[in-house]
Amino acid sequence: MIDWANFHFLRPDWFWALLPLSVLLVAMHYVQTKKSGWHSLIAAHLSQNLLEGKIAAASSSYRWLLAIGWLLAVSALAGPSWQRLPQPVYQLHTGKVLVMDMSLSMRATDIKPDRLTRARYKAIDLINQSAEGEMGLVAYAGDGFVISPLSTDALNLTTLIPALEPEIMPVLGSDPMAGLQAASELLSSAGYQQGDIFWITDGIDNDQVAELRAYLNGIPYRMSVLLVGTEQGAPVTLKNGQFLKDRRGDIVVPKSFDHQLKSLAAQTGGVLVHMQADASDIDYITRQTLVERDTNDEQQDDNQGDQWQEAGPWLLLPILLFAAASFRRGWLLSVVGALVLTQPTKPVYASDIASAWHTRDQLAQQAFEQGEFKQAAALFENPMWRGIAAYKAEDYETAAQAFSQASGIEAQYNLANSLAQLGQLDDAIALYDAVLGQQPQHSDAQANKALLENLKKQQEEQQKQQEEQAQQNEQQQQDSQQQNDEQESEQNQQQSEQQQSESDASEQEQQQEEQQSEQQAQESDAQEQQERSAEESSALEQQMQLENLLNKVPDDPSYLLKRKMLLEYQQRRRTQTLSPAEENW
Template sequence: MNALSEFHWLRPEWLWALLPLAVIGWGLLRQTSRLSAWEKQCDPHLLAELLIRRARHHRWPLVLLAVAWVLAVIALAGPVWQKLPEPVYRTQAARVIVLDLSPSMNASDLRPSRIARARFKVLDLLNRYREGQTALVVFAGEPFVVSPLTDDTKTIAALVPTLSPELMPVSGDHMRTALRMADELLRRAGIQDHGEIVLVTDGYDDPAGTLEAVTALRAHGRRVSVLAVGTEEGAPISLADGGFLKDSTGAIVVPRLDPAALSELARQGGGHFVHLSADDRDIDALSSNPIVQVREVRPESARHSMDRWREEGPWLVLVLLPLAAFAFRRGWLTVVALAVLTLPPDPASASGWQDWWARPDQQGVQALQVGDGKKGG
């Protein structure tokens, strides 16, 4: 893109500081024009008696002051026309929530049911996850990805209320496969040596295979935490027709929570083990001490990059340095101060400050009113 089209000021309000300089310059121009008019009307040998001339070398401090003033104002206003990419460093956290949708999650030992309470807790977790990326996997007889890793947790939250064991095409408990799928999601996202898996479940049927999967995850740098859903007393599993789930012998199935087995699962995974609670203690524990990694977000990632403008004003300060050196010459500041304070020249030079506000005849009347007859005449 053309640099001229990108040109702008970072602090344009500083340009108002040029107005006082413009007023002083206008006064100097008026003085010059009035002196030229007198030179045309009077003989040269009379001008020395009529006008108070300023030495030409006294104008150089004013010229240098004007140049320095303009350069300083431009530098302060911040001229820019080139944009530079600036890498952004952010805290990167990644976690996968694995939700159990096996038939036992329909047990009613937690009111209204285990799955209903589990869904609420998943929503609470999503609300806590404000940084990084989150994915959601559900499983029963087979695992399914509800959402891959994303930083849009609101989209995941919108899907959670629809999740239930009845949606799963195959009943069962393939937790081991679900854990491996969670690991695969993290790996595909480029997260090789960190990441967390939060398992929301009421138990598992394959202790040896599940522990083996968790041990492998831990070796990859993953951390597995467990939110246990249910009670040790258990309760029957309600069916849609109003009855209860029965086994092959006709006995009513009463799934009971095994805290020791789930606690061992979390211990092997290096994570937290918590019971589902009526308050936020379980959520506080699961969201504490997250596994994070500070990484650089590359500039080509438009969503996470920030741009800054390269300010060119400081280069003008280098030009000001030789001009500032003149200020150390003896009497230079005094000349500038006197020149500025006496602009426009006094009335004896035929171009006084009062000329800006009143005509010569009006000035004479005002002088007579104050008793200055000599001036009024």
């Protein structure tokens, strides 16, 4: 049904094409009034009755056909419409990076339960509220580290945030310059000419302001600050329950001041807001991004126009009918062809394809979090994560193949774990040695290597015991054979002595043979039972040892992040000289 309230023409300028139609109709009417060539041959009083009626009727019918067809064609080109098309979700073309302060001062308890816990919740709220566009995650203490590159997967970021804590940082201290530099490099390497940096911190030192101000003058990105903490401050409670103390032994009481941070944020066009108990602080920070999005939406509408469903093609059907009526032959075929060619096709939207909005690694991550490790192993393109998923699915061969394709110490360590599960103890021990050669302090590799060596030693002892048992069984067989030989000699002697009673001797010999066969059968059963019990006990013990190996692939985000940042920090120390922090909070 036509919604006349929304009825309009998408291209109304086409109606200017009706002016030539009016001129043409006037010209045709003028020609019709002229006398045709028959008027010179037929008398005037006769031609008026013989010709005028037929010529006028024929000319009038063609004019009507031309006028209606022309009007329908112009109306179709003008694009009549009254129904909107569904619009895809618009994503922001600006990047965002969340920078989190992971210095020990975030353990201060002036905000309950502490600054770090509240900052985590605020970070998750900020990510969920700024889900449009790409967002990255950076954490810093004595140095800055990229926790997650720019991604549209908000779930991945919110999964990593609870794992962040000062204790996993490779170097203690508070160097906000390193965190802001990492955030700016993320945005610039992704090609963003504009973007937002959301900085969650509990304050900076006065001697850091000049350096930060000079750096922020040279970047094109806007920085907004969420300040965590109070001006009164509170002691820093470490994870062991003790208070943090400075070099003189005094309890550290970090305080949060906003005057320096407010000027830095205003310098980039951003804002500073104190953390609140409700969501008003997050709303205030993200409001600027929403205003910018509205401006971009208006610009996009000006460039592309409203998306309306055009009904103009349907007007081609009556035009074809008029065109067919102007021919004597073939009009039916023209109508049928027009009906076939003008059938609307069903549009295909990206939402009909389940995997169009996610990469294979993102789908694999979802399957991994849902416990579908086999499916995750088939989807992961990253060999490290593919190996972890296969290991979780107890597909150790696939895990070993995946870890062999990855590089680094952790890949070698996980490959050793997979080979240990496959029973290839020598290869696993060799890989543990390679890991310890690169990182002698790798406690897990040390423990697993020692456990495998003990297991291998037990297997060798069991094999030696089995060989000794086989020798004893062979000796018993020899003794039994000797005993049988003695019995046979005695039987022969008895036969010589008792030749007269041949029937009794034969019966006695038969009984002895039966006793011998029974004895051999008993010895054979006892030997098989011993070997079977030894094999069962060996297999059971080996299985228990493997199950108790402390070599499970680590899937704790905190552990993985700690390893990642430690390796990155060690690499930086090789390539550049890092100045130590004056304070460790």
